Amino acid sequence: MVKSMQVYEGKAKKVIPLDDGKVIMEFKDDATAFDGKKKAQFKGKGWLNAQISAVLFKVLEEKCVKTHFIGVAGDNRLIVERLKMYPLEVVVRNVVAGSLKKRLPIEEGRELPEPIVELYYKDDSLGDPMINHHHAKVLGISEGEIKEMERIALKVNEILKEYFAERGIILVDFKLEFGKNERGEIILGDEISPDTCRFWDAKTKKSLDKDVFRFDKGDLINAYEELYHRLTGEA
Amino acid sequence: MVKSMQVYEGKAKKVIPLDDGKVIMEFKDDATAFDGKKKAQFKGKGWLNAQISAVLFKVLEEKCVKTHFIGVAGDNRLIVERLKMYPLEVVVRNVVAGSLKKRLPIEEGRELPEPIVELYYKDDSLGDPMINHHHAKVLGISEGEIKEMERIALKVNEILKEYFAERGIILVDFKLEFGKNERGEIILGDEISPDTCRFWDAKTKKSLDKDVFRFDKGDLINAYEELYHRLTGEA
Numbered sequence: 001m002v003k004s005m006q007v008y009e010g011k012a013k014k015v016i017p018l019d020d021g022k023v024i025m026e027f028k029d030d031a032t033a034f035d036g037k038k039k040a041q042f043k044g045k046g047w048l049n050a051q052i053s054a055v056l057f058k059v060l061e062e063k064c065v066k067t068h069f070i071g072v073a074g075d076n077r078l079i080v081e082r083l084k085m086y087p088l089e090v091v092v093r094n095v096v097a098g099s100l101k102k103r104l105p106i107e108e109g110r111e112l113p114e115p116i117v118e119l120y121y122k123d124d125s126l127g128d129p130m131i132n133h134h135h136a137k138v139l140g141i142s143e144g145e146i147k148e149m150e151r152i153a154l155k156v157n158e159i160l161k162e163y164f165a166e167r168g169i170i171l172v173d174f175k176l177e178f179g180k181n182e183r184g185e186i187i188l189g190d191e192i193s194p195d196t197c198r199f200w201d202a203k204t205k206k207s208l209d210k211d212v213f214r215f216d217k218g219d220l221i222n223a224y225e226e227l228y229h230r231l232t233g234e235a
Numbered sequence: 236m237v238k239s240m241q242v243y244e245g246k247a248k249k250v251i252p253l254d255d256g257k258v259i260m261e262f263k264d265d266a267t268a269f270d271g272k273k274k275a276q277f278k279g280k281g282w283l284n285a286q287i288s289a290v291l292f293k294v295l296e297e298k299c300v301k302t303h304f305i306g307v308a309g310d311n312r313l314i315v316e317r318l319k320m321y322p323l324e325v326v327v328r329n330v331v332a333g334s335l336k337k338r339l340p341i342e343e344g345r346e347l348p349e350p351i352v353e354l355y356y357k358d359d360s361l362g363d364p365m366i367n368h369h370h371a372k373v374l375g376i377s378e379g380e381i382k383e384m385e386r387i388a389l390k391v392n393e394i395l396k397e398y399f400a401e402r403g404i405i406l407v408d409f410k411l412e413f414g415k416n417e418r419g420e421i422i423l424g425d426e427i428s429p430d431t432c433r434f435w436d437a438k439t440k441k442s443l444d445k446d447v448f449r450f451d452k453g454d455l456i457n458a459y460e461e462l463y464h465r466l467t468g469e470a
């Protein structure tokens with residue numbers, strides 16, 4: 001596996017292209033929040049997010065969701081299929097939290113009567129604004145592609161909601177990113193981790209996700225480790 | 236016509252219910268912008284907006300768009316069919332201006348390859364946030380209702396874009412409000428005026444709308460009068 005093409009370094013991961021249509025996704029220990037205004041490092045976060053993502057991608061693959069996941073490449077690295085990413089964040093919400101409080105007159109913690117799907121245009125200089133399928137069309141993404149991403153996102157939600165419920169965890173909301181592979185298929189990419197989801201303990205409603213960092217709710221590594229152990233059953 | 240029920244006084248109009256399923260919509264001279272932070276009064280604005288709305292509702296009725304418009308009731312008042320309003324603003328855009336500049340990486344004044352429709356939840360305390368049909372569903376508005384409003388909005392756009400083009404005016408964007416009548420039909424309500432649309436002179440790109448007030452671009456009444464005369468052909 002000889003490295004080629006350009007390495008992309010994002011806020012949370014490095015993406016290292018390989019020659020054979022695959023890429024290495026290396027999870028960093030960096031944490032950022034509020035459009036990068038809040039920053040810190042947490043030793044072990046990269047490893048935890050890589051492992052948790054791997055577990056969740058495997059769960060989804062077993063239920064026939066096509067993901068970019070190929071394997072774990074030691075420590076904080078995954079090997080994934082190289083995708084041409086859509087500049088979109090697809091957010092699914094089951095419970096009111098975060099920015100949804102500013103969009104609907106419903107208080108934090110209320111369960112929604114049905115899931116809400118939101119699209120955001122991934123653009124740091126615009127602050128990742130919310131868009132709809134008309135905007136997406138102008139960005140070169142067809143309504144058919146948007147419908148397919150929303151369909152997959154809702155399926156992912158059904159699978160993961162149940163999976164987490166069985167482990168005493170509420171899947172509050174999460175963000176997905178999609179890309180197209182060489183065969184033109186729309187594939188789930190990026191990561192699924194406590195950096196990109198809200199997880200609440202079903203009993204205590206305690207956050208087991210990046211809100212611990214955003215709102216100084218305690219020790220981030222403790223929270224991510226607890227989540228990891230609940231998924232793997234390891235002590 | 237005996238008055239009954241409650242008079243609603245909004246930012247730009249008074250809505251006075253009558254006994255027979257109709258309401259009087261009285262246009263005020265007040266102008267507000269930026270969520271009510273900027274305020275002023277312009278003598279004659281109410282009259283102009285009432286007359287311009289009447290002209291445009293008639294244009295739409297002739298092209299088989301169902302509107303609440305019944306007639307002009309002297310000066311700054313219209314008689315309209317009473318509707319149960321949806322708490323929505325349906326915005327259609329042909330050219331990049333206003334908040335769209337913050338949502339897409341396209342500069343002001345660029346024509347869009349096709350119209351964009353946006354939905355906003357009319358709620359002063361939340362600052363009228365943008366929503367999509369999933370949020371609307373949670374607010375009690377079905378996807379079918381949203382589709383119907385978007386369909387009508389795009390039809391209104393086609394009609395008015397052409398109507399204004401013939402008069403040397405670019406219909407940049409506009410906001411519509413819809414309601415349900417007693418028979419359960421979705422009807423175009425509220426107003427269509429320089430308070431709720433962006434109109435640019437096709438040659439000079441000069442604003443003939445509320446942007447004159449928002450951004451201190453000159454005399455508001457002059458601009459609204461010019462628009463009115465271009466529509467009616469009156470000197």
Ligand SMILES: Nc1ncnc2c1ncn2[C@@H]1O[C@H](COP(=O)(O)OP(=O)(O)O)[C@@H](O)[C@H]1O
Pocket residue numbers: 008009010011012013014015023068080081082083084085177179189190191
């Ligand atoms: N399978 C993939 N192939 C190529 N790029 C990917 C793949 N999965 C995710 N990416 C992209 O890699 C980057 C991940 O790095 P990250 O630090 O999360 O970046 P960002 O700060 O842009 O969110 C993102 O731009 C994401 O879209």
Ligand SMILES: Nc1ncnc2c1ncn2[C@@H]1O[C@H](COP(=O)(O)OP(=O)(O)O)[C@@H](O)[C@H]1O
Pocket residue numbers: 243244245246247248249250258303315316317318319320412414424425426
């Ligand atoms: N046909 C109608 N029947 C009843 N209410 C209407 C009708 N058309 C418009 N409205 C409502 O009347 C009000 C118009 O007053 P306005 O000053 O524009 O209010 P706002 O400040 O809420 O926008 C709005 O709430 C609008 O939804």
Ligand SMILES: [Mg+2]
Pocket residue numbers: 010011012
């Ligand atoms: Mg990322």
Ligand SMILES: [Mg+2]
Pocket residue numbers: 245246247
């Ligand atoms: Mg109004």
